[in-house]
Amino acid sequence: MLMISSSYSRGFITISCIVIFLFYVIHFFSLFTEGLSANATHFTLEGVPFRILGGSIHYFRVPRAHWRDRLLKLKACGLNTLTTYVPWNLHEPERGVYVFHEELDLEAYVRLADELGLWVILRPGPYICAEWDLGGLPSWLLQDKQMKLRTTYSGFTTAINSYFDKLMPKIVPLQFKRGGPVIALQVENEYGSYAKDDQYMSFIKEALLSQGISELLLTSDNREGLKCGGVDGVLQAVNLQKLSYGDVQHLAELQPQKPLLVMEYWSGWFDVWGEPHHVFDAQEMISTVRELLDRGVSINFYMFHGGTSFGFMNGAIDFGTYKPQTSSYDYDAPLTESGDYTVKYHLLRNLLSTYNNEPLLDPPSVQSRRAYEPVVVTHYISLWQSLQCVETRIRADDPLNMENLPANGINGQFYGYTLYETDIYTGGELNSRNHVRDRALVFIDRELIGVLDYRTQKIRIPHIKGEMTLGLLVENCGRVNYGPGLDNQRKGLVGDITLNDVPLKKFTMYCLEMKPSYINRLESLKWVSVGKKPSYPAFFRGRLVVDEPTDTFVKLPNWSKGVVFVNGRNLGRHWSVGPQKGLYLPGPWLRSGDNQIVVFEEFKADETIHLSENPEYGKIIDVSRHPFCTLM
Missing domain, CATH: 3.20.20.80 (Glycosidases)
Known part of the structure; x- marks a missing residue:
């Protein structure tokens, strides 16, 4: 041995x-x-x-x-x-x-x-x-x-x-x-x-x-x-x-x-929302x-x-005016x-x-795409019902910006929406003091009364006797990706908001980052048939049946603004202001058989979700005629 x-x-x-x-x-x-x-x-x-x-x-x-x-x-x-x-x-x-x-x-x-x-x-x-x-x-x-x-x-x-x-x-x-x-x-x-x-x-x-x-x-x-x-x-x-x-x-x-x-x-x-392609x-x-x-x-x-730029990963520009970029990065x-x-x-x-010194390779064949049959929306669930699936709600005297919210046991929420609610006892002038980053739907007792953003910073709240719940659903529309403004890209409510010049206190905050786990948890709730008039914002659900998964584009011509999820994956934002009118859905993200499409919609939904073979990027503008791109 x-x-x-x-x-x-x-x-x-x-x-x-x-x-x-x-x-x-x-x-x-x-x-x-x-x-x-x-x-x-x-x-x-x-x-x-x-x-x-x-x-x-x-x-x-x-x-x-x-x-x-x-x-x-x-x-x-x-x-x-x-x-x-x-x-x-x-x-x-x-x-x-x-x-x-x-x-x-x-x-x-x-x-x-x-x-x-x-x-x-x-x-x-x-x-x-x-x-x-x-x-x-x-x-x-x-x-x-x-x-x-x-x-x-x-x-x-x-x-x-x-x-x-x-x-x-x-x-x-x-x-x-x-x-x-x-x-x-x-x-x-x-x-x-x-x-x-x-x-x-x-x-x-x-x-x-x-x-x-x-x-x-x-x-x-x-x-x-x-x-x-x-x-x-x-x-x-x-x-x-x-x-x-x-x-x-x-x-x-x-x-x-x-x-x-x-x-x-x-x-x-690149494109920004609200301007031509x-x-x-x-x-x-x-x-x-x-x-x-x-x-x-x-x-x-x-x-x-x-x-x-799938999900919430689009950036934004701000050369005096904040402009979020589209989910499509086609770039022409x-x-x-x-x-x-x-x-x-x-x-x-x-x-x-x-x-090249040698002959070039033959270009590969173009991959196929399909215009699937329209998906019928069958059920919806209101945002307010969906709050049951939020793992953590935070209470604090002052509103916290997204990055400092302990979301789902993690220190910080980084993308998506945050709902801020507090009780008020009178009407008057609500002033965001430009502390909304980047856009907020304003609710009284969960009924929409207006929108606050960089341009609109004040809104009138009707005088109603008794206690009311003020809600602000604040969306992070994308952080600036270029320039000296990078240090100032905290999202949500980044400071006090006032009612009649008095700062509001005692907020309850709900983190709505809308990760796949959250979208999947919604399935445990009781969804309502679309025969009943929905309460907005809401999640709408339909079923896409596929024989052979193929690339396609999701289009929502009669919808307003929100986010599209397919089999839990976040495809990106949709917004009727354009220019982007279709969201790219890769075939590999579909499966043979049933596929679930969920649309989070802020204002107005239709009965169908369309699927098209081709994209639609809206009215075009030729950048060769404009010198702004030399700034970047």
Whole structure:
């Protein structure tokens, strides 16, 4: 036995030594592996001239079952690089709780790109903009009343370090020098447009390097941001849509003898509620791209495929007026929201074929969609009945903003609606003092009397003798994702509201984040047949029977405003003000047989829910005629 043990030990030691030796050999050679380099007027990859022909597709905006289809279409268009943001607020939805599965499996997404022969540029933020709630920053950061986002404030940097401790070990093995497809990473995003802490970008750079990031680092800004958005040792790139402003020349002068990269070439534009659908002329896009390529510039199309901001994850803009963005992120990109080819795609493919040394792949077949038969709404349940399913109701003298509500045992509610109720004993002038974020339905004894928002801050309450219950159903319509207003994106009631100039007290608050678990709990309640006139707001239910699950669009032409859920999944918001008139429903989220559609409706419901083969984005406006997009 001693001889056997001794032999076993020697063998184990020998194997261990070999493993250690191989590790150091691999590490040694990785030091001399030349990845993407920006040390001349053009990029090189492994020492060979290389041009980045990239396209942005966000994994978190595309159903996982459609990833392969979208990436194959990108490659077939003649692009060689995939770019994507990484949304911190999805990967760490609660402090210390990390999610990296299903649509959030970043490693699987990058490996799929590698399998398909694509290089990858990651844009891990921590801030990403992306027309995404709070620019991708988790709103639980705002529980700190002193929080200063995108600065070296210790509360922010500590949170970043904790997040990077979880994120970067997933990215490091995927780098080019480790045999993976990741050839570059972006340091933060568009900081030059914000730039209020001259130490911040250096902090982010060092945070990446300390975690083992060894590939090329770059920044991304519009022309104005180039002045102060850079950091030593990091390549600067520019964002633009037109060449008339001299952005590329400005970049060339700023960093001579460096390759030129347009990190975001805006192929279209995003939409906000209440305004037309934005499009950008295909021929003008191709003309600009051809000129960029002829000048030797590398380019990344933002977006190549926009996808959808499912759930409550849309952002907002506020340049003096708050405007929430739509759930659709179609962006008028070369691939539509549902993955269809556009004129832009075909023109771009023809152009890029002349910049590829080998014939392009045949584009994959277009995925089928269906216009299912209209769904008949059979039952409803009022919001007031649904409060039985709220796990936690909070009582406090003063109204609490969403982020500081202990929702379902978790410190903070971050999305959806919050109901605030208090007793009043007289009528008069109710004044929100602009403390409603972002929109409130106002009720007296649970009967709607009006709406408060940024524009309407006062409402008259009728004089009725006796005690009345005042209710405010406050909706977080989406946090601003760009600009200096990020620190001020707490939602719900963010301060006192007054009745006849006296602050109201003693509130009961109900958290209505409308997660799948909440929608599923509603099934335990007694739903009412639609034959009876509903009391609004309410949840309406119908059944969609499917033989073979296929992509479709949900349309609600005779409804007003609310949210759509299919099999518990939140598709996004619907609102009659447009421009978006249909919500994308991915086939993989349906099942053969019965599927349940639930619509939360604030004002007016119809008897049917329509399902269409095609989207409807409303009246259009051509952004090539308007210069506002140069602000971003």
